[in-house]
Amino acid sequence: MAETVGGAYSKPEIAGEIPLDQVAREPFHRQHVLDLDDFSAGEILRVLDTADIMKEILRRPIKKVPTLRGKTVVTLFYEASTRTRVSFETAAKNLGADTVSVAATTSSVSKGESLVDTLCTLQALGADAVVMRHSYSGAPYLASRIIKGSVINAGDGWHAHPTQGLLDVYTVRNKMGRVSGLKVVILGDVLHSRVARSAIWAMTKLGAEVTVCGPATLLPSWWVQTAAQNGGLVMPGLRLSCDLDRTVEGADVVMALRLQMERMQAGLLPSTREYVRMFQLNSARMSRAKSEALVMHPGPMNEGIEIAPDVAHGDQSVVEEQVSNGVAIRMALLYLLIGPNVNVPVEGERR
Amino acid sequence: MNELWIVNGRLIDPSQGIDSPTNLRIVDGVVADLGRISPPAGLSSDQLIDAAGKVVSPGFIDIHVHLRQPGYEEKETIATGTRAAAAGGFTSVCAMPNTKPTVDTRGDVEFVLGIARRESPIRVYTTGTITKGQKGEELSELGEMAEAGAVAFTDDGHVVENPNLMRYALEYSRMLGKPVAQHCEDPELVADGFMHEGRISALLGLRGIPAASEESIVARDIALCRLTGGHVHFQHVSTAGSVELIQAAKTEGLPVTAEVTPHHLLLTEDWVAGGKWASPTVLEKWGRIATVPYDTNTRVAPPLRSEQDVDALVSALRGGVFDAIATDHAPHTIVDKQCEYGMAASGISGLETALGAMMLLVHRGDLALDTMIRYLTVEPARAMKLPGGTLRTGSPADVTIFDPDREWIVDPKNFISMGKNSPLAGVALRGKVTATIVGGNLVFNAD
Numbered sequence: 062m063a064e065t066v067g068g069a070y071s072k073p074e075i076a077g078e079i080p081l082d083q084v085a086r087e088p089f090h091r092q093h094v095l096d097l098d099d100f101s102a103g104e105i106l107r108v109l110d111t112a113d114i115m116k117e118i119l120r121r122p123i124k125k126v127p128t129l130r131g132k133t134v135v136t137l138f139y140e141a142s143t144r145t146r147v148s149f150e151t152a153a154k155n156l157g158a159d160t161v162s163v164a165a166t167t168s169s170v171s172k173g174e175s176l177v178d179t180l181c182t183l184q185a186l187g188a189d190a191v192v193m194r195h196s197y198s199g200a201p202y203l204a205s206r207i208i209k210g211s212v213i214n215a216g217d218g219w220h221a222h223p224t225q226g227l228l229d230v231y232t233v234r235n236k237m238g239r240v241s242g243l244k245v246v247i248l249g250d251v252l253h254s255r256v257a258r259s260a261i262w263a264m265t266k267l268g269a270e271v272t273v274c275g276p277a278t279l280l281p282s283w284w285v286q287t288a289a290q291n292g293g294l295v296m297p298g299l300r301l302s303c304d305l306d307r308t309v310e311g312a313d314v315v316m317a318l319r320l321q322m323e324r325m326q327a328g329l330l331p332s333t334r335e336y337v338r339m340f341q342l343n344s345a346r347m348s349r350a351k352s353e354a355l356v357m358h359p360g361p362m363n364e365g366i367e368i369a370p371d372v373a374h375g376d377q378s379v380v381e382e383q384v385s386n387g388v389a390i391r392m393a394l395l396y397l398l399i400g401p402n403v404n405v406p407v408e409g410e411r412r
Numbered sequence: 413m414n415e416l417w418i419v420n421g422r423l424i425d426p427s428q429g430i431d432s433p434t435n436l437r438i439v440d441g442v443v444a445d446l447g448r449i450s451p452p453a454g455l456s457s458d459q460l461i462d463a464a465g466k467v468v469s470p471g472f473i474d475i476h477v478h479l480r481q482p483g484y485e486e487k488e489t490i491a492t493g494t495r496a497a498a499a500g501g502f503t504s505v506c507a508m509p510n511t512k513p514t515v516d517t518r519g520d521v522e523f524v525l526g527i528a529r530r531e532s533p534i535r536v537y538t539t540g541t542i543t544k545g546q547k548g549e550e551l552s553e554l555g556e557m558a559e560a561g562a563v564a565f566t567d568d569g570h571v572v573e574n575p576n577l578m579r580y581a582l583e584y585s586r587m588l589g590k591p592v593a594q595h596c597e598d599p600e601l602v603a604d605g606f607m608h609e610g611r612i613s614a615l616l617g618l619r620g621i622p623a624a625s626e627e628s629i630v631a632r633d634i635a636l637c638r639l640t641g642g643h644v645h646f647q648h649v650s651t652a653g654s655v656e657l658i659q660a661a662k663t664e665g666l667p668v669t670a671e672v673t674p675h676h677l678l679l680t681e682d683w684v685a686g687g688k689w690a691s692p693t694v695l696e697k698w699g700r701i702a703t704v705p706y707d708t709n710t711r712v713a714p715p716l717r718s719e720q721d722v723d724a725l726v727s728a729l730r731g732g733v734f735d736a737i738a739t740d741h742a743p744h745t746i747v748d749k750q751c752e753y754g755m756a757a758s759g760i761s762g763l764e765t766a767l768g769a770m771m772l773l774v775h776r777g778d779l780a781l782d783t784m785i786r787y788l789t790v791e792p793a794r795a796m797k798l799p800g801g802t803l804r805t806g807s808p809a810d811v812t813i814f815d816p817d818r819e820w821i822v823d824p825k826n827f828i829s830m831g832k833n834s835p836l837a838g839v840a841l842r843g844k845v846t847a848t849i850v851g852g853n854l855v856f857n858a859d
Contacts, residue, residue: 198618199618220617258615282622283610
């Protein structure tokens with residue numbers, strides 16, 4: 062069913078009053094993971110439950126299983142990345158897959174080869190899964206029309222970073238025991254953030270109440286205007302505010318986003334100093350949130366800019382846990398996409 | 413004496429207020445007679461066209477096409493583009509000057525018109541640039557180009573950014589009696605935008621092009637029109653705000669004209685997302701959106717706008733705010749389009765789907781058939797001061813015959829145009845051109 066967002070919108074009906082993070086798991090029939098906008102709550106939970114099993118593997122002394130032996134996972138990165146690429150490669154290797162890494166700077170891409178030609182080559186070489194990072198929004202959709210195996214979006218432009226969204230919601234569920242009903246604040250440069258766009262889908266689909274907060278020039282102007290007309294509401298489950306102190310009041314989760322320095326040069330902000338004063342996540346602001354509230358950040362952090370160092374490394378911070386959960390989530394997705402018998406109920410499926 | 417009869421058709425000619433079963437007699441390329449006249453016995457089969465069940469109209473005039481020659485012959489040529497136009501029912505087109513080199517001089521105009529004379533089955537007019545090389549720095553030789561036959565001036569593809577230069581262009585072209593056609597997009601507001609800024613761009617993470625990028629230029633140029641008295645023509649108007657500004661300028665009596673494209677009259681920003689978040693009203697109209705998410709065939713400048721904008725454009729066309737339906741036919745190669753959305757060339761190949769697309773509005777009851785024909789014939793001729801657009805006795809016999817109910821599915825592989833870039837691929841249309849006649853000669857015949 063197509064949902065209309067921002068205008069006339071109806072939330073999908075959920076039977077009775079069952080919290081969204083306890084709905085029935087759904088089988089995983091996807092060929093690709095390009096976005097989270099079309100995931101159901103049940104599908105997201107299927108991924109999270111599978112990640113629980115992967116996490117158990119990661120605790121073993123020898124954290125490697127032969128599940129994906131003989132499969133080839135290609136990481137195709139058109140943008141610099143450390144944690145996402147290493148995370149995917151580690152995930153693939155833990156499951157016994159072979160990994161091939163293609164970086165745009167070292168490949169024939171730098172000789173001017175088009176994305177389509179590069180993808181056709183990878184297809185001909187027999188990639189079972191292509192993990193793709195690209196600076197243009199939507200590029201993985203193009204890839205999915207060429208690659209006969211699976212395409213996993215590892216971040217495209219401002220659009221989506223689905224595995225980050227899944228690991229974020231997984232981290233919240235692990236720490237808080239639930240997602241439904243939690244008050245989540247996503248803070249900072251939402252306009253240019255694929256992390257925010259995927260986190261919003263993942264969190265709201267599991268029933269969290271998300272508020273995006275930041276300076277008006279770093280929020281989608283359509284959302285700013287919609288919120289102004291609808292008492293702060295952008296769409297069901299998503300609110301918008303430019304007042305951080307009020308927004309963090311009573312929050313369960315506060316996720317700060319990276320502020321790219323080029324936003325300053327583009328004239329979107331007057332100064333770093335003013336941004337820090339108005340929008341930095343610091344301990345004074347965190348004290349307004351719930352005492353057990355989580356501090357999250359997708360990394361890499363600009364400590365002292367969007368997040369104060371003491372908050373980044375404080376007791377409430379789960380930043381490192383996000384990174385380790387990322388491996389489990391990516392193992393889960395690779396298993397569900399290219400593993401054997403993916404729709405046999407998995408161990409751990411109890412709730 | 414060369415004679416051709418078109419009989420049994422429903423003749424609609426808004427220039428004469430005709431909408432009735434009317435036979436048409438053409439002699440030596442000129443409309444000789446029309447009415448309840450009967451053809452003589454003994455006509456040969458190529459002297460008689462039976463248009464039973466069809467609409468007979470003055471030949472369509474498209475005042476905005478990109479024929480790409482010289483310089484981009486991999487995208488289209490004058491020969492292929494004009495044949496595509498004939499298949500779309502167009503008997504006259506105005507070529508845009510953003511070729512390589514751009515049409516800046518008398519020689520450039522003569523070059524285009526010379527090729528057209530040799531290779532085109534239909535009438536080709538050309539425009540010249542406003543500024544040399546479309547660089548926005550100094551005026552092109554407007555006077556010499558006008559003498560050579562340029563019908564209007566435009567930097568289409570780019571706006572004339574410098575308001576002073578636009579002022580001079582209007583003053584100078586007023587002296588020549590030619591319109592200045594503006595592509596209204598403020599480059600600073602467009603920045604690196606790829607699609608309409610709004611509900612869908614926020615979700616797709618594509619940098620948006622705000623409606624204000626168009627409206628700010630429309631507003632500025634209306635002020636310059638008031639200052640100079642020069643004729644401004646607004647190309648491919650796409651927003652509700654622009655409609656209001658143009659309507660007010662017309663009410664004031666300023667010499668402004670405006671065109672609108674079939675794609676802006678029909679398609680919304682939802683098409684960029686493959687219909688993912690389309691509203692119930694959009695889905696009700698289309699059933700299914702034929703594109704896929706980030707379909708580069710939906711990338712066009714100005715971009716496909718919101719549902720509210722589309723509704724405002726259709727209502728403005730009904731209400732007489734526009735002077736022309738123009739395709740902005742912009743053919744591109746597969747390589748130009750089979751790439752990342754942000755790297756794709758802007759433009760839609762529109763000549764061969766124009767009638768079928770416009771007929772969707774007619775069949776939905778959103779537009780009267782004779783209104784559609786008015787803005788494909790007499791009005792564009794008047795706006796650009798071109799001959800044609802009428803079947804008055806003594807006029808050149810440019811005629812378009814179409815079947816308003818013929819159903820077909822758009823398959824760009826079958827386009828005559830070299831540009832296969834259409835977001836309507838796979839869409840079922842109802843209404844197809846069956847014959848096109850230029851100066852009494854049958855230049856396209858589908859039956």
